[in-house]
Amino acid sequence: MRVNTLFEDYRVAGFYDEMFEEPAAPRGPYRGLYAGLASLRPDTFARKSELAGACYLNEGITFALHGREHPFPFDLLPRLVSTEDWSTLEAGLGQRVRALDQFLADVYGPRKCVEDGVIPYRLLASCNGYMREMVGVTPPNGRWVQFAGIDLIRDDRGAWRVLEDNLRTPSGLSYVVQNRSFMRRVFPEAFRGHDVVSVDHAPLMLRQALAYAAPEHVRDPRIVVLTPGSFNSAYYEHTFLAQQMGVPLVEGRDLVVRNRRVYVKTTTGYDPVDVIYRRIDDWYLDPVSLRPDSLLGVPGLMGAYRAGNVGISNAPGTGIADDKAVYVYLPALIRYFLGEEPILDQVRTHLLEDERDREHVLANLDSLVVKAVDGAGGYGILIGPHATPEERRVFARRIEQNPRGYIAQETVSLSRAPVFLDGRFRARHIDLRPFITYGAEPNVVPGGLTRVALQDGSLVVNSSQGGGSKDTWVLAR
């Protein structure tokens, strides 16, 4: 018996399947992989899957969920992205990050985009991520963004679309690197006959980009990773990135500000810091000028930042770009700031402040997806077609009470890919989060994190909701 027999009851119909056009008829990029599976026995494949799981547990790559540590579920069958698709995505993602960066500079600066009627001021000022404290601040090099994670999905025709932008604290780069490393360890024969673009240097790409957040006169900036500590769900990633970038991992309590300069407390005294790659929320950065109860930040940090003595990445206030109502305006903002046509499509999205739009949405809740504009991690979402009438009523009420707080999107049939579950391959929905570093130019880490909804039919891929991941191979040819 061969692994391919595990596909016997695999169903392709109804959705765009990443691997198969028809049952037993793999798409072009997957032909080599499918053929290779023919030389494996099912129990070998199952054993390799177990070994991959053990890799996660041994490394301690776990996700804290409801106070317990869980290994991050990993599926052994890689997700492939063709050369042609990738070059389009690369261009489109880079374009998007350039536009977002210019947009942020404009919002906290001259606000030309508001003046020229591209986006209403009211919408910006009502973003939860909007920081009045940043108005008039120019970060080093005029750059707001050094790192972004942009979520992509494929619709039922296989067309790529942007689902959301994450500039606040995009998470998952460590899994991209480690998925590949475990894959090489337990399933080396899968690579045979493939020309896969490497991802091991991704943390170094990030380090290069972070140098652009340093005060302009600093030539060899001292960078630190600021973590909220080991009780954070992504602590593993913070340690991994610090280690792989070769920079110290610090907590807020390790840092002090003196004369508007940031220092780290060492065994002998205080060393200066030039760039803080922060993995804590904007409002926690500084108890003196932001949230007074913050125990994670550094008193006086914002003063040092405004004085131009330290870089913070991404700049505080970038959260407005994550707002799902701002997302609606992104195509217009790309045209306005770059003078280019958007390369990547988005998902059709309704704002709910206009009464007519709102009524249309409320009447069609059973076919739409409703999201909180500042939600993340798969929380605060109503998937209309899967929801109960009661859940829809709850969301309808929330929308009426706070129309600015929600958007509605058409339900996209996310593409599916085979996932090894209980000894068979089953079709599960997936998305893709590529990571973009923005130093001299935007650079996209080849591939990204393919997230898998492990529940049958589920559209929620977030790891905080029990999602898993796949290694993602960008094929060089």
Added chain:
Amino acid sequence: MTMLARVADSLYWMARAIERADTYARLLEVSHAMTLESSDANGAGRRTVWEPLVEITGDLEKFLTTHRRADERSVAWFLSFSNANPNSVISCLQRARQNAHAVRDLLPTDVWEALNAVYLDLRSWPAGRISREGVYPFSRQVRRASALLQGLMDQGMRHDASWHFLRMGRYLERAEKTARLLEVKFHLIAPSDPVVMPGADLHQWRSLLRSVGADEAYLQLDIGLGSPREIARFLVVDDRFPRSVAFCLDQVSDAVDALVSGGEMLAGATPIALIAAAREELADETAVPWDGALGVAMDRVQRRCNDIDAAIAASCFAYPSGREGGQQRAQAARQAQN
């Protein structure tokens, strides 16, 4: 960049915790072996073996609040898997793992994996296994993990500040525990004439050596069976045996020197003077009482070790905003990672 104060603190305590787990696993194994052959293991063993064992760990009072009496079962559990005992092997390994977690970016991946693996494996042991199989498999696993970790650190890390802080923690812990072991055992066996090896207590003396893994090394000294004094001298001042008090203090001293000359520790700091003083007291062998009074000297060594520990903490680990609290943890857990 000079090492972060908090990082140095974590490395130091990680090494101390691993060393402590190793020590207690050895003690447990030797005590178990001693009582196996005696006719009424629990009755006689209680006074001669199990209670002194808990006393060596310094946790007898705590032990007696939760256990009625010291016997094989209660002590083995208290020192191996008890969550109530902050110094049980499992608690030590948990603490070591937490500290390692806090400095993961500085540790070789292999070190983290080995520590994580031994912790997870012991955690998965069914509750009754240690009394069913005896302590040997348990002790062996802990000792091997400790040796593996030490080898991985020695061979996989640059011998830089991180490594020296680890070394400092390991050897200071070891110096203190060897002194403690001698204090309690000398009180218990109390040789009437320290120059003659008493035939009656021969197995006691051998066990003492064995509890610090010194039995084979000692017998290679070419001094025959020696005497209680020779044994004590070996464990206190032999400068080539890695578990003797003197050897350990020399290692701590070397580590401090290296840190100071590397600019990772302030010159002229009190730890240097304290270590020198402790070492000085052992330098003149004739000044050390090798009889029943050795306990007093060993008590002084332990106090010196505590002072050194406090001085190191004051010089190197003090960082601006204090230690992590519950509220900070709650905030940390809330930070969105999108």
